[in-house]
Amino acid sequence: MVADYMNAELPVEQRVEDLLSRMxxxxxxxxxxxxxxxxxxxxxxxxxxxxxxxxKEQVAFGEGMGALYGLFxxxxxxxxxxxxxxPTRLNGKVANAIQRYVREHxxxxxxxxxxxxxxxxxxxLDSTLLPVNLAVGSTWNPELAERAxxxxxxxxxxxxxxxxxxxxxxxxxxxxxxxAEECYGEDPFLxxxxxxxxxxxxxxxxxxxxxxxxxxxxxxxxxxxQGAAQGGHNAGPANxxxxxxxxxxxxxxxxxxxxxxxxxxxxxxxxxGVPCHANSKLLQNILREEWQFVGMVMADGCAxxxxxxxxxxxxxxxxxxxxxxxxxxLWDTAFTTLEKAVEQGLVEIETVDRSVRRxxxxxxxxxxxxxxxxxxxxxxxxxxxxxxxxxxxxxARESAILLRNENQILPLSASPRRIAVIGPNxxxxxxxxxxxxxxxxxxxxxxxxxxxxxxxxASSAVTYARGCGIRDMREDGFAEAVEAxxxxxxxxxVLGGSSARDFGDQFDQNGAIIMGADHAxxxxxxxxxxxxxxxxxxVQEKLVEQIxxxxxxxxxxxxxxxxxxxxxxxxxxAGLICAWYPGPEGGNALAEMLFGQVNPSGKLSVSMPRSxxxxxxxxxxxxxxxxxxxVDMSEQPLYPFGYGLSYTEFSYELESLSVEQIASLELEHxxxxxxxxxxxxxxxxxxxETVQLYIQASGSPITRRIxxxxxxxxxxxxxxxxxxxxxxxxxxxVAIWNQDMRFRVEPCELTVFVGGSSLAPEVCRVQIxx
Numbered sequence: 001m002v003a004d005y006m007n008a009e010l011p012v013e014q015r016v017e018d019l020l021s022r023m024x025x026x027x028x029x030x031x032x033x034x035x036x037x038x039x040x041x042x043x044x045x046x047x048x049x050x051x052x053x054x055x056k057e058q059v060a061f062g063e064g065m066g067a068l069y070g071l072f073x074x075x076x077x078x079x080x081x082x083x084x085x086x087p088t089r090l091n092g093k094v095a096n097a098i099q100r101y102v103r104e105h106x107x108x109x110x111x112x113x114x115x116x117x118x119x120x121x122x123x124x125l126d127s128t129l130l131p132v133n134l135a136v137g138s139t140w141n142p143e144l145a146e147r148a149x150x151x152x153x154x155x156x157x158x159x160x161x162x163x164x165x166x167x168x169x170x171x172x173x174x175x176x177x178x179x180a181e182e183c184y185g186e187d188p189f190l191x192x193x194x195x196x197x198x199x200x201x202x203x204x205x206x207x208x209x210x211x212x213x214x215x216x217x218x219x220x221x222x223x224x225x226q227g228a229a230q231g232g233h234n235a236g237p238a239n240x241x242x243x244x245x246x247x248x249x250x251x252x253x254x255x256x257x258x259x260x261x262x263x264x265x266x267x268x269x270x271x272x273g274v275p276c277h278a279n280s281k282l283l284q285n286i287l288r289e290e291w292q293f294v295g296m297v298m299a300d301g302c303a304x305x306x307x308x309x310x311x312x313x314x315x316x317x318x319x320x321x322x323x324x325x326x327x328x329x330l331w332d333t334a335f336t337t338l339e340k341a342v343e344q345g346l347v348e349i350e351t352v353d354r355s356v357r358r359x360x361x362x363x364x365x366x367x368x369x370x371x372x373x374x375x376x377x378x379x380x381x382x383x384x385x386x387x388x389x390x391x392x393x394x395x396a397r398e399s400a401i402l403l404r405n406e407n408q409i410l411p412l413s414a415s416p417r418r419i420a421v422i423g424p425n426x427x428x429x430x431x432x433x434x435x436x437x438x439x440x441x442x443x444x445x446x447x448x449x450x451x452x453x454x455x456x457x458a459s460s461a462v463t464y465a466r467g468c469g470i471r472d473m474r475e476d477g478f479a480e481a482v483e484a485x486x487x488x489x490x491x492x493x494v495l496g497g498s499s500a501r502d503f504g505d506q507f508d509q510n511g512a513i514i515m516g517a518d519h520a521x522x523x524x525x526x527x528x529x530x531x532x533x534x535x536x537x538x539v540q541e542k543l544v545e546q547i548x549x550x551x552x553x554x555x556x557x558x559x560x561x562x563x564x565x566x567x568x569x570x571x572x573x574a575g576l577i578c579a580w581y582p583g584p585e586g587g588n589a590l591a592e593m594l595f596g597q598v599n600p601s602g603k604l605s606v607s608m609p610r611s612x613x614x615x616x617x618x619x620x621x622x623x624x625x626x627x628x629x630x631v632d633m634s635e636q637p638l639y640p641f642g643y644g645l646s647y648t649e650f651s652y653e654l655e656s657l658s659v660e661q662i663a664s665l666e667l668e669h670x671x672x673x674x675x676x677x678x679x680x681x682x683x684x685x686x687x688x689e690t691v692q693l694y695i696q697a698s699g700s701p702i703t704r705r706i707x708x709x710x711x712x713x714x715x716x717x718x719x720x721x722x723x724x725x726x727x728x729x730x731x732x733x734v735a736i737w738n739q740d741m742r743f744r745v746e747p748c749e750l751t752v753f754v755g756g757s758s759l760a761p762e763v764c765r766v767q768i769x770x
Contacts, residue, residue, distance in 0.1 A: 005369065012364045016357055022108060025349065028356045029338045030062015032322075034115065034298070034330050038071035039078045042086065042094060049086060049094055051101055061336070064106045066328050066359050067113035068098065072124035072159055074438045076501040077511045080125075081439050088126045088159070088383050092376035095160025099372040110360070111368035115163035115219070115298075118202075119182060119436045120583070122155050122164075126441070128388040132434040132561060133167055133194075135399035135580035137184030137605035138644075140690040141714050142197035148395055149201025151388040154214040158382035160374040162366050163263060164202045164216045165298075168195045169224055169252045170267075172563075172606050173618050176232025178529035181434050181499060181561030181581060183227055185605025186618040186641060188248050189709045192255035195220060199259040206260070211367040213378060219263030219298055220256045223276060223287070225249040226267045232530050234512065235268035243702070245271060246737050254291060262295035262362060266326055268303055277303050278310065283325025296327045296358045301510035304334040315340050319347035327355035331509065389585070396582040396589035398688075401602035402645040404576035409490075409553055411596025411647060415457045416489035421449045422467045422481045422547065423494035424522070424540070425559040430500035431470070432559050434581035435526030436511075437501075445584035448494045448557060451591030463488065470498045470522035471537040478539075478546055486550040492594065493547060495540050495569075497560035499526035499581065525561035534565040534612045541568050548572035557590060567610045567638050578604070596647065601688035601714070603644035603757070607637040619758045620705040623696065642692050642709075642757035648683030648719070652691070652755055654763040655724060661767040664745040672730035673766055677754050679725060681717035688716040691725050692760055694753040701739050701746055707758055727754075734768065 004010055004018035020028075041055035059065055072091060074080040086094050095114060103109040116122055120136075121129040128151055130136065136145050149166075156164055171191055172183035184194040202218040209215045225245060229236035240249070253264065266283065267276040276282060277299060287293045299321065307317035318334040319341045329335035341347050363369065402410065412419075425431045427449040429440060446454075453462050467481035468474065485491040502521050506514040512528035523529055524537050535541065547554060555575035558564060559582065570576060577600075579590060592598040609617045610633060619641035629635050658674035667673075679691050693711035697704040710733040713725050729752075735745045747770050753760040 008370045012361060015364055015369070016360045019108065019110070019360060020353060020356060023356070024063070025339055025342060025352070027063045027108065028352050030064045031066040031110065031356050031359045032328050032338060032352070033062055033065065033335050034067040034069050034328055035336055036068065037078065037331070038068050039073060039080050041068060041071060041098065044084055044086070049090065051097060056101070056105070059102055059105060064102060064108065064110045065112045067115045067163065069115050069330060070117060071095065071098070071114055072116060072122070072161065074125045075123060075436065076503045076505060077507045079503065082125055082441065085125050089380045091159035091379040092374045096373045096376065103372065111363055111372040113163055113363060114161045115165060116156050116161040117436060118152050118156065118164045118166050120434055122152055123436055123438045124159065125438060126384050127155055127438055128152065128384055128392060129433060129437060129584050130392060131395050131399050131583040131586070132181040132581040133184050134172070134181050134561065134605065135582055136395060137190060137194060138401055138580065138602045139395060139398035140190070140603050140605070140712055141398055142193045144391075144395060144398065145194055146197040146201040148391055149198050150214075151385070151391060153202045153216045154382045156216050157214050158374070158378040162216055162368070163219050165219045165221060165265065166198055166202065167222070168198050168220045168256060169222055170227040171249055171252070173228045173248070173616055174232045175534060175563045175606065175609065175615070176531050176612065177227065177229050178234055178525055178531070179226065179527050180563070181525060186607065187605070187620065187709050188251040190605060190712070191252040195252040195256040196259040199256050199261045203260060203262065207365055210365050213375065214382070217262045217362060217366065218256070219265055220253065220261050221265035222267035222300060223253055223264050223282065224267055225271050226269050229269060234528055234530055238269050238271050240271065242741060243737055250286070257291050257293050262365070263298060264293070264295065265298045265300055266303065268300055268306070275307060275310070277321045277326055278307055278324045280324040287325065296362055297325055298328050299326050299330045299332060301330045302332050304329060304332040307334070315344060315346055322347055322351055322355060327358045392583060393585040393589060396585045397592065397598050399580060399582060399602050400590060400593055400600060401578040401604055402600035403578055403639050403643070404570060404573060405645055406574040409555060409574040410594065412490065412594055413596050415460060417460055418488040419452065419456060419460055419462045420484040420488035420491045420552070421452055421462060421464045421494065422484060422491055423543070424466060424468060424470050425496050425498070426466070426494035427464060428500070431498040432581055432586045433500070433583060434561055435499035435501070440584070446587035448492070448587045448590050451587030452492065452594065454588070455591035455595050455597070467543045468539050471524055472522065473539055475539055475542070478543060481543060482546050482550060485547045485552045488552055491547050491552045491554050493544060493554055493556045494559060495536055495544070495556060496558045497524045497537065497562070497564065498522050499529070499561045501526070531562070532612065534563065534609060535568065536564060536566070544569045544572050555594070559586070563606050563608050565609050565611050565638070570638065578608070599647045599685055599687045600645060601690070603642050603690050604639055605641070607641045608639040610634065610638045620708055622703050623706045640758045642690070646687045646689065648681055648685040648687035650687070650689045650717070650756060651680045651682050653678045654754070657764050657766070659766065661769060663769050664747055667731050667734055667745040667768065670730070672728045673734075674726065674728050675752065675764065677725050677727065677763065678722050679715065679717070680722040681719055684719050686716065686718050688714055689756060690714045692755060692757065693727050694758060694760060695729070696751045696753070697748040698751070700736060700748040702736060704736070707753065709758070
């Protein structure tokens with residue numbers, strides 16, 4: 001007789017309970033462990049790949065395995081390359097070998113979840129790499145991001161993977177933080193829209209889509225407030241209260257959960273003295289009780305072991321995390337001691353069962369008990385498709401932001417005969433790809449230099465000089481660069497930062513780079529790479545000054561993973577473009593922009609500071625009702641949140657407003673404030689504009705923010721064309737966390753601003769009464 005848990009006709013909950021009732025404590029603990037690195041599970045000799053004894057020992061440890069991390073990961077930390085990694089065409093074969101071994105060598109044959117990193121595309125050989133999140137956020141186009149992540153999901157599932165670990169929740173309040181590139185921006189409303197888009201792209205709509213061969217479970221990270229790390233130090237404390245937590249750091253997670261996300265990853269940091277992995281208020285009260293989240297919470301790498309600072313030993317650390325709401329480990333030792341923790345009375349078996357249910361439920365929802373194997377030919381057809389490449393190019397196009405265009409130097413429609421391309425990021429593939437990037441084959445990425453050479457008119461001569469490095473202090477390349485600029489009609493300087501890892505680097509247990517005194521690399525961004533000074537590194541500023549002295553007009557393209565302080569170079573530049581890390585198609589996209597084939601449409605998803613000394617500089621700080629000037633510099637950012645120029649112009653006009661006064665109770669019960677805004681392309685080029693709506697509230701029972709983004713819409717308009725954009729402000733947009741920490745609509749006066757940046761002009765006022 002077939003056991004109930006193997007009967008596909010029965011409801012998932014019934015199958016879970018039947019399986020749970022059959023499991024020993026050892027088997028249950030096995031399901032809560034994700035202890036080994038996936039690249040240690042196989043060994044390759046030539047074209048032959050075998051499972052290792054280490055993998056078999058891990059299976060034996062728990063009479064099964066909850067999840068296996070990073071089977072297909074390829075990067076300097078894993079030391080996996082095209083020479084020793086699993087070839088893409090063999091991905092399915094190896095994934096099936098994993099499942100087959102577990103099925104045949106354990107009593108219950110519970111399949112394994114294969115979890116894979118996809119911070120900006122799947123971190124595997126031959127995968128489609130996307131621009132980093134900071135760039136994707138600057139597109140202000142969640143629909144495009146959703147399509148992008150549908151390709152990511154298809155690649156992961158086509159290889160045999162099941163979980164996509166994706167950064168989507170961190171809010172960039174502290175740009176000195178090395179993981180700034182993983183944030184969609186500094187605004188909670190903007191980040192929430194992208195969190196929803198990522199969930200829909202990875203998981204689809206509804207549980208049935210997870211049974212297909214092109215969707216995976218979204219594991220959103222990190223919960224939460226890492227972007228407010230004290231001093232910009234990675235995993236540093238977030239010294240914030242509950243109101244800041246709820247207003248700024250939780251909306252993206254809430255949006256992701258509401259969109260159906262089935263996985264969340266806890267964060268390394270602490271909030272008001274409580275580590276997130278031990279924070280039952282966060283992981284139980286808010287996540288489970290308030291939001292009704294029924295999915296799985298994964299630990300971050302080795303994070304549960306860090307709780308030993310509170311508990312003194314592994315068993316107590318594991319018990320603390322499990323009781324707080326962590327369901328499955330990631331590489332830590334602590335969760336391997338859970339059997340002892342139960343025997344010692346540190347945690348109840350019911351708490352273990354609670355987490356095991358969540359892990360098993362995911363496996364059933366993915367259909368793994370009924371079909372644990374992937375079609376072995378699938379990876380060869382879904383990885384790196386031409387459709388994915390075209391989508392990636394569009395992401396790169398829409399993510400670049402034109403910040404300065406003095407005397408309309410751009411686009412280069414006059415076809416300059418001589419173009420000098422200069423700078424450390426002009427012809428360095430990995431400097432435009434970001435941290436946690438898979439190994440790339442030659443010819444799969446286009447640098448800015450290559451893009452310019454491809455796009456420049458045949459009559460133009462393109463010369464190249466590196467000039468200098470990212471952080472090294474040598475000036476021996478200056479003379480060549482200055483000469484190239486002096487002999488040219490225009491100089492394109494490609495500057496910025498780098499998150500490019502090296503195979504000679506040292507790494508922490510969790511994969512973060514170790515930046516010691518002996519680190520000689522150029523990396524100035526990425527996990528573990530925090531900065532105190534946001535100016536351009538090394539001698540880049542000096543290079544700009546010397547190029548400017550030639551009198552040749554400068555167009556600067558800044559490629560980086562965080563907002564940099566560019567005031568010292570801005571005055572020397574007729575054109576200035578912020579490109580973040582634009583990905584493998586970045587060179588093509590930026591060249592198209594330079595020569596006018598593409599009209600810039602990116603908008604800043606984070607404020608650009610003048611200096612590190614201004615921090616914090618995010619736009620939505622608390623409104624003190626007065627200016628807060630410094631004596632020694634402006635208190636305003638160099639470029640504000642939401643800002644970005646175009647090769648055309650747009651005008652705005654309020655067409656209608658549904659109400660000028662409305663009762664708070666009406667809004668609580670479903671009413672809304674509707675307004676229509678007409679946006680017109682008043683220029684001579686086709687262009688896309690992101691129409692942004694902000695509110696400012698006065699008379700509330702708590703202090704409010706200077707401005708708060710509450711709506712946006714990206715529209716493409718032909719010259720002279722106008723479109724009417726409809727906005728709606730309902731309870732979700734207008735309510736606040738009041739003095740009693742309840743989410744309510746409170747009486748106040750709303751001032752509404754609509755335009756092309758956070759400095760948009762006022763369009764109307766609405767009184768919200770009792």
